Structure formats: structure tokens, C-alpha cells
Amino acid sequence: MKKIVIFDLDGTLFDTTGAMAACGNHALSLLGLPTFTPGDYALFSGGGIEGYVNAILEAAGDKEHRHFDAFWRTYLEKNATLGKEANVPYPHIPEVLAALKERGVCLSVLSNKDQASCQQIVKDTFGENTFSVIRGDRGDLPVKPHPAGVFDVLSRCGMKKEEALYVGDTQVDIQTGKAAGIETAAALWGYRPRNVLEAEKPDHLIASPLDILELCK
Numbered sequence: 001m002k003k004i005v006i007f008d009l010d011g012t013l014f015d016t017t018g019a020m021a022a023c024g025n026h027a028l029s030l031l032g033l034p035t036f037t038p039g040d041y042a043l044f045s046g047g048g049i050e051g052y053v054n055a056i057l058e059a060a061g062d063k064e065h066r067h068f069d070a071f072w073r074t075y076l077e078k079n080a081t082l083g084k085e086a087n088v089p090y091p092h093i094p095e096v097l098a099a100l101k102e103r104g105v106c107l108s109v110l111s112n113k114d115q116a117s118c119q120q121i122v123k124d125t126f127g128e129n130t131f132s133v134i135r136g137d138r139g140d141l142p143v144k145p146h147p148a149g150v151f152d153v154l155s156r157c158g159m160k161k162e163e164a165l166y167v168g169d170t171q172v173d174i175q176t177g178k179a180a181g182i183e184t185a186a187a188l189w190g191y192r193p194r195n196v197l198e199a200e201k202p203d204h205l206i207a208s209p210l211d212i213l214e215l216c217k
Contacts, residue, residue, distance in 0.1 A: 001103075001216060001217060002105065002163060002164065002165045002183075002215065002216040003104075003105060003106060003159055003163040003164075004105065004106040004107075004108060004153075004154070004157055004159045004163055004164045004165070005100060005105055005106075005107055005108070005164070005165045005166075005167060005212065005216065006108045006109075006110050006150060006153055006164060006165070006166045006167070006182075007107070007108070007109050007110070007167050007168070008109075008110065008111055008167065008168035008169060008170070008173050008187075008190075009109055009111035009113055009118055009121065009122070009136075010042075010045050010046075010111065010113060010169075010191065011042065011045070011168075011169035011170065011187070011190030011191035011192075012090075012167055012168050012169045012173070012187050012190055013089060013090065013093055013109070013122075014087045014088060014089055014090065014093075014121060014125075015087070015088045015089075015090060016045075016086075016087045016088075016121070017038035017039065017041050017042050017191075018038055018086055018087075018088070019079065019082055019086040019087050020038070020041035020042075020044075020045065021035075021036065021037065021038040021040075021041050022078065022082065022086065023075045023076075023078040023079045023082070024036065024041055024044075024056055024075060026074065026075070026078045027070075027071045027072075027074035027075045027078065028056070028060055028071070030074055031067050031070060031071060031074075033057075033060040033061065033062065033067070034060050034061070036056070036059065036060075040059070041056075042191035043055075043191070044056050044059070045112075045113075045170075045191065046112060046170045046171075046172045046173075046191075047112065047143070047172070048112040048137050048143035048144075049072070049112070049113075049114055049137050051112075051143075052112075053065070053068055053071060053072055053075075054068070056071070057071060076114075076116075076117075079117060084121075084124035084125055087121045087124075087125070089125055090189055090209060091209070092208060092209040092210050093209050094126075096209045096210060096212055096213060097126065097130055099213055100212070100213070100216060101130065103216070105216060106132050106157045106159065107130060107131045107132060108131055108132055108133040108134070108135070108153045108157060109122055109131055109133070109134045109135065109136075110133075110135050110144070110149045110150060110153055110166075110176075111135070111136045111137070112136070112137050112143045112144050112172070113136050113137060114136055114137050115134075115135070115136035115137060115138045116136075117136065118134050118135070118136035119134050119136070122134050132156075132157055133153050133156050133157060135149055135152060135153055144172050144173065144175075144176040145172050145173075145175035145176040145179055146176075146179065147176060147179040147180035147181075149176075150164075150166065150176060150177075150179075150180035150182065151180065161180065161181050161182045162182075164182045164183065165182070165183050165184075165185060165212070165215055165216060166180070166182050166183070166184045166185070167184075167185045167187055167206075167212060168184070168185075168186065168187060168190075169186065169187040169188075169189070169190020169191050169192055169197075170190070170191060170192050170197075171192065171196060171197070171199075171200050173186070174186055174197065174200035174201075174202045175200065177202070177203075178200075183203045183204075183215075184202045184203050184204070185202060185203065185204040185205075185206050185211070185212065185215060186200070186202040186204065186205050186206065187206060187209075188205060188206060188207045189207070189208065189209070
């Protein structure tokens with residue numbers, strides 16, 4: 001039985017594309033740059049704050065990232081005004097988390113999203129006590145796919161690698177799990193198509209959050 005499940009956030013626990021599009025398009029509009037669809041923002045995500053912002057700006061025509069600071073400042077200002085309904089948990093996620101907690105499994109979040117946003121999104125929906133560790137991009141450790149964040153979560157929870165399952169929806173997540181040497185499940189309900197995830201050879205391809213309960217038996 002697994003004793004800890006480490007979840008990615010965007011595209012794994014939550015569909016955050018609506019919120020990302022609202023914030024990103026607001027900032028781009030103020031800068032006089034073209035805007036994008038929620039699906040575009042799903043593809044921009046996954047590379048940490050710098051990678052995310054740079055991908056948006058490059059797609060908008062700012063190849064030199066001249067608007068990085070202004071964009072990110074405005075993005076965060078808009079994000080702070082959004083209600084919790086802007087970020088939607090995927091179907092079955094709440095019941096899966098509750099079932100895992102009842103079994104005594106430690107739950108953690110490891111994301112390349114900024115720390116403040118991770119904490120706000122998770123706690124607004126699931127409260128203070130569902131997750132033992134919520135770790136976003138704080139600037140103190142390399143972002144995924146570097147395994148440093150995984151090791152930090154395991155250390156803070158007092159867990160070993162063989163006791164852990166990592167669940168994520170992108171190539172970066174699978175690469176992170178492999179780099180950390182832990183069992184990794186690729187979430188097919190998230191932001192990347194099956195063929196992209198299969199190419200990374202995760203330990204498991206799962207079609208529903210309910211499959212996590214089977215992997216943790």
C-alpha cells in the first residue's frame with residue numbers, strides 16, 4: 001500500500017484553464033498583445049513561472065520577453081480577484097481525496113505554479129487539513145522535472161520513495177517521477193493527449209481519478 005500520494009495541481013487536481021485564460025488575457029490586453037483560448041493556456045503551462053510566462057509572451061509575439069515583469073504583475077493582480085469557482089476540481093477528485101485520507105494516506109501537492117496561487121486554490125476548495133504539504137514554485141529549489149521538490153515533500157512527510165505515488169498530467173510530471181525514482185501515474189483527464197504521455201513511459205496510465213484508489217491498495 002502506498003503511504004503518500006503526491007499530486008500535480010493544474011490538469012490533475014483542478015481544471016485551471018479558465019482562470020489562467022482570464023488572468024493571462026487580461027494582462028495581454030492591457031499590453032496591447034493578442035489573447036488566447038483556455039486550451040492554449042493548458043499547453044503553455046508546466047514549465048514553472050518563467051517557462052509559463054515566456055511561452056505566453058512568445059506566442060503573443062514578444063520573443064525577447066520585454067513585457068515579462070508587467071505581464072506577471074498584472075496577471076497576479078487579476079488572479080487575486082478571482083473567486084474559488086474559477087478553478088474547478090475534476091470529477092471524483094474530492095471523493096478520492098476523502099477516501100485516501102480515510103485510509104491514512106498522506107496527501108501532498110507539488111506544482112510548478114507559484115506558491116501563493118497553489119495555496120489559495122487548494123485551501124479555498126479543500127480547506128486547511130486535506131494536504132500535509134502544498135509545495136509550489138518558491139524560487140528556493142529547481143522546478144520540475146528536477147526531483148528536488150519530490151525529495152522535499154517526502155522528507156517533510158517522513159516517507160520513503162517506495163511508499164510514494166506521483167500523479168500528474170504532463171510530460172514534465174512523468175519525467176519528475178522518474179527522476180525521483182518513484183512510481184508515477186499519468187492522468188489522462190488532464191492537459192496532454194494520451195500519445196504524448198505514453199511516449200514518456202509512465203508506470204501507469206489512468207483514465208479516472210478513481211483509478212488512484214486501486215493503485216494505492
